Amino acid sequence: MMNITSCPAEADPRDRVAGFVSDRGVGSIGGLRTDGLDFLKDIVIKEISEQEPDSVMIYLDRDFLCDHGIDFGRxxxxxxxxxxxxxxxxxxxVMQDLPVMDWQKSLDVLKGRDTQVYFFTTACRQVPCCFKLIG
Structure with missing residues (x-):
């Protein structure tokens, strides 16, 4: 199973995003409530694109699930x-939770591969945060 670090504190993520993306382990980064979750997502994605220009970025959302006929974790x-x-x-x-029961268990197949899962959500008090789920 995954190890999740505690909820990150509210902070301006711009000065920490490069280190967050370059670190290949599990981690988290928080943003500012006034900026919102989309702002945090945009700066993390921009940093991924700059550090890993040859990588593939896949948005795991309802459209992706529908396009690939995904109804269950398997x-x-x-x-x-x-x-x-x-x-x-x-x-x-991954933005917020997926409508697939126990979708997190599917991440086990990714361990040991050249991949990373960035899970964006809001923590307590609506602090935007991003968790890296593969260590």
Missing amino acids: DLTKVMDSMTSEGKRVNWI
């Missing part, structure tokens, strides 16, 4: 396995 596991077997680094972008 379906998600198969798709993730297939998409990370092509030899390119894959960065998964």
Whole structure:
């Protein structure tokens, strides 16, 4: 199972985002409530694109699930396995929770591969945060 660091404190993420993306381990970064979750997502994605220009970025959202016929965790596991077997680094972008029961268990297939999952959500008191889920 995954290890999640505690909820990050509210802070301006701009001075820490480069280190957050470059660190290949599990971690988290918080943003400012006044900027919101989309601002944090945008600066993290921009940093990923700058540090890993040859990587593939996949937005794991309802459209992706529908386009790939994913209804259950086992379906998600198969798709993730297939998409990370092509030899390119894959960065998964997940906004909020997915409508697939126990979707986090599907991440086990990604361990040991050249991939990272960035999970964006809001912590207590509506602090925007991003967790890296693969260590």
